[in-house]
Each structure stands twice: as structure tokens, then as C-alpha cells.
Amino acid sequence: MSKRKRCLRCGVTKPLSQFSPSARRRDGRISHCKPCNSHIATVSRRKSLDHWLGYLVTKAKSRAKTKGIAFALDETWIAGALKRPYCAVSNLEFDLTHDRRWHIHPLSPSLDRIDSTKGYTPDNVRVVCSWVNTAKSDLSEAHFRKMIGYTAESIYGVTLVH
Template sequence: MIQNARARAKAAGVPFLLKASDIVVPTHCPILGLPLFQITGKKGGGPNSPSLDRIEPELGYVPGNIVVISNRANRLKSDASIEELRAIASFYATFQRGVRVTGASPKGNP
């Protein structure tokens, strides 16, 4: 995980200051609740593989700016359901500002 993150940081031109001890892999994804486990022999892992996410992408891979989530949660931007997007929004709103988001209405609908 750390070697891949270092390569992604270099390619993206962002800082990489992590040590292995900075990365804590939970048993379950904090966003979707999926159990986390590494799938061997599959490039990119599977949906339950742990994935290192940068909270503020431009800050890079530095202590305090990363969280380990499931590969599924980290890839949801391309094919998420409303329920999955709400879970992501709720997690990051709570993580960054201490405010829990329970769901948003579509633009123009109160």
C-alpha cells in the first residue's frame, strides 16, 4: 500500500511523508461498513481491499490527511447509488467539520 501511494504521489506531484506506522487499516470500511481484506493476484484489488484516500487531495499523502477506506468507497465517484453517496458525504462532513449530513435534496427541491 505504501509503495503504491508513494508512486501515485510522485505521479501527481504531491508530497509523500508517510511511514508505515502512519497507516492504520481498520477491520471494516468506515464509510460503507464492508469488511476489509486484501485480494491477492488481482490487479487493483477487489471492492473490499483497503485503499488509501487523501482527505484533501492537493495536500498529498501526509499524516493527518489520509484515511483507509474500501476500494469500493474510493471508486464510487463513477458509479455510486444515492445511498452510497450519502454515506460518503456523511462520513466526510463528520470527519472534517463535526457535522453529520443526513441527505441532500436535488438542486432546486427543498
């Protein structure tokens, strides 16, 4: 009979082969099964702003290549962007948790090209909430702000200074 171990996360007893090795544990295996350990690592990565921005930059680089536009963001730019974990437009704090209700969480960070006709360069990119980037789409900054003003006026009766 093969040796088995109970996972401390899911509570299921599984063969030892389902647990990664660990020199620190008496039985030589970590306390969480491989699927649970993978889930823990995924959740941890999603919560890390470093991971998010790294992912966003990688995806932006791919889009830039596909569209034939400039890409000039580097680790220095990323480090600077990481110092402010808030949306550059709404000033709302980014939400790095995974929520199954949304494919992309409305408060997750997103790279916005301020002028959509230009590339991904430090002077043309800011980190915003994904809902801001979705709402802005390809609008110019002035047109986007005007649309936000009209929306605020329509919903709340508040006139924003343009």
C-alpha cells in the same frame, strides 16, 4: 534416471530440481513443488493486511512523486492503520482474498486522500474499501456524502441527514 517426487499440492510427479531444499525433510526437499510453493506464498501475502498496506503505501509514494505532491506516511502511521481492519467510510471489513472476477476486489483496502488536492499525509489519508475510493474519485468529502445521500434516496427512498 533422475529422482522424482510427487507434489502434495498439485499431485504431479516432477524432478527433484522442482522442489526447494529443506533440512527438515527426510528426502531433503519440501513437499510442494516450486510453482505451488510460489502460489501458496502469493496467496498468503495477499491475505496479510500488513502486505496490503505496505503495497498501497509503496504505490501511493510512487503516485505522489509522479504528481509532485507531499508524501509523509511512515511505519508508525501504517501500524496505526492496521489496528482497524475496516473501511473508514462504510465500516465494512476488508476482504483480502484474491477474486478473479475483479481486477481489484471491491472490499480490498485502498488509501484515500480525503482532500484530493493535498498530498499523502497522516491527517489527509484514511484506509477505505476500494469501491468507496472509486466512487469518491476526486470529489470533496461533502460532495461525496451528498452523492451517497442522493443515491440512497433514489434507490431506497431513504433520505439521509446531510
